[in-house]
Amino acid sequence: MPEAPGDPVTPLLDDAVGRMVRPYTVSEGRTKPTCHFDLMTMVVATGTTSRRNLGLDHTHVLELCRTPVTVAEIAGLTRMPATVIKVLLSDLVERGAVVTRPFDLATQAASAAPDLELLEALRDGLLKRL
Template sequence: MPDDSDDPDGPLFDDSVGRLVRPYTVSDGRTRPTWHFDLMTMVVATGTVLRSNLGLDHAHVLELCRTPVTVAEIAGHTRMPATVIKVLLSDLAERGAVVTRPFNTGKQGPCPGPDPDLLEALRDGLLKRL
């Protein structure tokens, strides 16, 4: 059996069945973020070193925020509900590890727009669930 210790999805994700840990376990059962985020809120890491260990899912979300990214993109990459991502981002924002920026349509500004391929895949996935 291959060693999954270096795999960020590790034993928590199985391609054939999906996530093996309930998403709300990741947020300690919390369903309401303490900060306001919508799906198109741009989030970026500040570079602040966290003094406390929040867990692997927080670390994964923080890694995705190295470059500006939308909440929807983070949810797509992690395969977790946006509500859970908003709770994790709230934890990170409270500790100064991430900041939010207005969504940029790509005209000008510091934040690039979201990946169109990812947004299309997200839309297609949502349509399949309807």
């Protein structure tokens, strides 16, 4: 079922067919981001930009960046190609709406204990696929 067109945060999606807007229209035909990102770049919102000045997809991406998130996670959650997400994130970086930092596995591992429930769910999911 399509999302309500008046919802400023949710892009137009249909459960059966996916996005109802082509990705190249989201990025206005741009294919190259103006900032460097890889799939594991961490992105977080700064809270300094008004969402009223942003389009639906920019607003949706910004909402996902309330907590630190990787480019790959944003692409997966929005069901958009990573290249399009990188273009949108470049726009947000230029407006000062988000900041980025490289993903540091050593820091991530040292700062958080492993989530056993998550690891068990991952294991169970992988076993089901075998």
